[in-house]
Amino acid sequence: MYCLEAGRLEGRFAMPPSKPMAQRLLLASALAEGETVVRGVEWSDDAVAMLRAIQPISVLRVRGSDVVVSRREPDFFRAFSVGESGFTLRTAVALYAGVPGVTAVYFGGTLRGRPIDDLIAVLRKLTEVVKLPGAVVIRGRRLGRFRVEVRADVSSQYISGLMFLAAAGEGGVITPVGERKSWSFVEATADVLRLFGAKVELGDGVAVDGGLRSPGEVDVPGDFSLASYLAVAAVATGGEVELTGRLTKLDATLVDIFRAMGADVSYDGHVVKARGAFTKGVEVDLGGNPDLVMPVALAAAVVDDVSTIRGVEHLRFKESDRIATVADILERLGVEVQYRDGALHIRGPPRRRGVEFKTHGDHRIGLMALAASRIVGGCVDDIGPVAKSWPSAVLYFAAGEINK
Numbered sequence: 001m002y003c004l005e006a007g008r009l010e011g012r013f014a015m016p017p018s019k020p021m022a023q024r025l026l027l028a029s030a031l032a033e034g035e036t037v038v039r040g041v042e043w044s045d046d047a048v049a050m051l052r053a054i055q056p057i058s059v060l061r062v063r064g065s066d067v068v069v070s071r072r073e074p075d076f077f078r079a080f081s082v083g084e085s086g087f088t089l090r091t092a093v094a095l096y097a098g099v100p101g102v103t104a105v106y107f108g109g110t111l112r113g114r115p116i117d118d119l120i121a122v123l124r125k126l127t128e129v130v131k132l133p134g135a136v137v138i139r140g141r142r143l144g145r146f147r148v149e150v151r152a153d154v155s156s157q158y159i160s161g162l163m164f165l166a167a168a169g170e171g172g173v174i175t176p177v178g179e180r181k182s183w184s185f186v187e188a189t190a191d192v193l194r195l196f197g198a199k200v201e202l203g204d205g206v207a208v209d210g211g212l213r214s215p216g217e218v219d220v221p222g223d224f225s226l227a228s229y230l231a232v233a234a235v236a237t238g239g240e241v242e243l244t245g246r247l248t249k250l251d252a253t254l255v256d257i258f259r260a261m262g263a264d265v266s267y268d269g270h271v272v273k274a275r276g277a278f279t280k281g282v283e284v285d286l287g288g289n290p291d292l293v294m295p296v297a298l299a300a301a302v303v304d305d306v307s308t309i310r311g312v313e314h315l316r317f318k319e320s321d322r323i324a325t326v327a328d329i330l331e332r333l334g335v336e337v338q339y340r341d342g343a344l345h346i347r348g349p350p351r352r353r354g355v356e357f358k359t360h361g362d363h364r365i366g367l368m369a370l371a372a373s374r375i376v377g378g379c380v381d382d383i384g385p386v387a388k389s390w391p392s393a394v395l396y397f398a399a400g401e402i403n404k
């Protein structure tokens, strides 16, 4: 058990680098002509997973938190593990379908129970793919321009993976089928591919034409989906934090949501400042970015009002079934929570102190539990999963003291 006393959280902290943007920038760099310097990568398990995935097609040089990436003639046989990174698994499996040779992509832990079959079924129309327990083996071949349909209501990473496959080859058109979940991540993929010179159109279909070229040096922006747990803990404990870093489009909406909940939150292009108090419930649809559900749910938990977070159906496909595990954290706090019709209905405030929380093997649930522990006093059973996205988080939560 890792225990924290309740108390004001204050200080100035650097946001961790954006995990989704770091992964996309590294992958695009490995496919691009010319050398790219990706600046400011945190050595999270998922960032390292992406480095392992691109190693067979690129030369990598590491200088502190910067990675210098250049494309090379691909190895014919490649085998690597993506650990528990869903994005790396789905993009690597798709991408290597278009690289002549044979690839074994191993995966483990919580990723063993997460969906991949719909993507494999689509790739089997293009080449041979075998799913083994704990690995996917792909025979890659040079593909012409392709046209496929893929489910959009399970994981947007199927679409992102196929977009990288198209960009690395002769292009392609991907038609999303069903409700478009986590769509902001498809837009993030489009933005990164465009930065590397691809043509991407997001309409009824997703049309990608590649020929990627390095933009030179790129800075990884900040990750407010992660750093926001510090903001929630600060606001909920009467403290104040400054979180330095550039927001991505993915997370910017969180500033508006916290404001709508009464908190005093500002962003000037460099720093997010958060203080005041959460005073009002909120009604919001987070189907476009499910990673924001956990910080919003925790903010909602401290308010004596009803909040409704819609569009959360696909949270059950994450590192844990997050519909159940978010509810578990809230119930342990003594907060009322119900899941109905794809929405979480939450009514605070917490009625318990000195709570024991469970991480359920999930980094974002671990972060939610750390922040909740800081708010009401409590213990977290396992902080190991936090290293998936933000290993240094635990130092930040240990105390404002580290910052003095």
Ligand SMILES: O=C(O)C1=C[C@@H](OP(=O)(O)O)[C@@H](O)[C@H](O)C1
Residues within 6 Å of the ligand: 020, 086, 087, 154, 155, 156, 157, 160, 181, 182, 185, 186, 290, 291, 314
């Ligand atoms: O593309 C990405 O980088 C991600 C997409 C989302 O997953 P789904 O598209 O599977 O919902 C998100 O939850 C995940 O943390 C990162």
Ligand SMILES: C=C(OP(=O)(O)O)C(=O)O
Residues within 6 Å of the ligand: 084, 085, 086, 087, 088, 291, 318, 319, 364, 389
């Ligand atoms: C679901 C996540 O990532 P991935 O799908 O890449 O494992 C996450 O970071 O919460």
